[in-house]
Amino acid sequence: MTQLQSFLFEEHPNENRTAYELRIKDAVKTANEFKCHRCKHGGKLSCYPPFPVNEPKKEEFTIVKSENDLIKEELLCFHTKIPYNSNQLGLGLKISKIPRTGLIREAEAYYDYISVKAYIKESVNRTSHNERITHWLPVFFGR
Numbered sequence: 001m002t003q004l005q006s007f008l009f010e011e012h013p014n015e016n017r018t019a020y021e022l023r024i025k026d027a028v029k030t031a032n033e034f035k036c037h038r039c040k041h042g043g044k045l046s047c048y049p050p051f052p053v054n055e056p057k058k059e060e061f062t063i064v065k066s067e068n069d070l071i072k073e074e075l076l077c078f079h080t081k082i083p084y085n086s087n088q089l090g091l092g093l094k095i096s097k098i099p100r101t102g103l104i105r106e107a108e109a110y111y112d113y114i115s116v117k118a119y120i121k122e123s124v125n126r127t128s129h130n131e132r133i134t135h136w137l138p139v140f141f142g143r
Contacts, residue, residue: 075141077115078128084141087115092133109137 035042063070075084092110097103110127118124119136126132 075113077118078112079118079122079124080115082115082117084113087117088138089113089115089141090119090136090138092119092127092131093135093137094132095134113139 032043065073072083072085075089076082077087077089080087090113092112092114094106094108094110095104096106098105110129110131110133112127112129114124114127114133114136116136116138119133125134
């Protein structure tokens with residue numbers, strides 16, 4: 001979808017408007033005349049695989065859990081899957097210091113919750129996106 005959007009709305013300063021519109025019309029014509037050589041699908045309004053003909057039931061799209069339950073499901077350690085009420089959760093930090101003075105040069109927080117058990121006892125020092133963390137910052141949930 002993003003590629004289609006950029007194709008349709010991208011500015012082309014070196015190309016005049018009529019030539020650009022002709023290119024778009026040509027691309028649409030080519031897409032409408034497409035025929036797959038393996039399964040013979042293609043052409044205007046022909047999608048593969050076909051869309052389901054039965055309309056899904058409204059109940060399939062209804063959220064049956066409360067907002068608090070949904071939030072509680074999200075508040076768990078990415079590594080151990082321990083929820084917030086079973087072990088203290090925190091955020092991983094990467095802190096770099098200036099070697100000569102020892103002052104903090106940069107601090108970066110990663111928004112993956114990590115439990116104190118995973119950080120201290122299991123020595124997890126990477127986020128779920130494999131970013132290195134050097135410190136752990138506890139986060140408090142509640143009143």
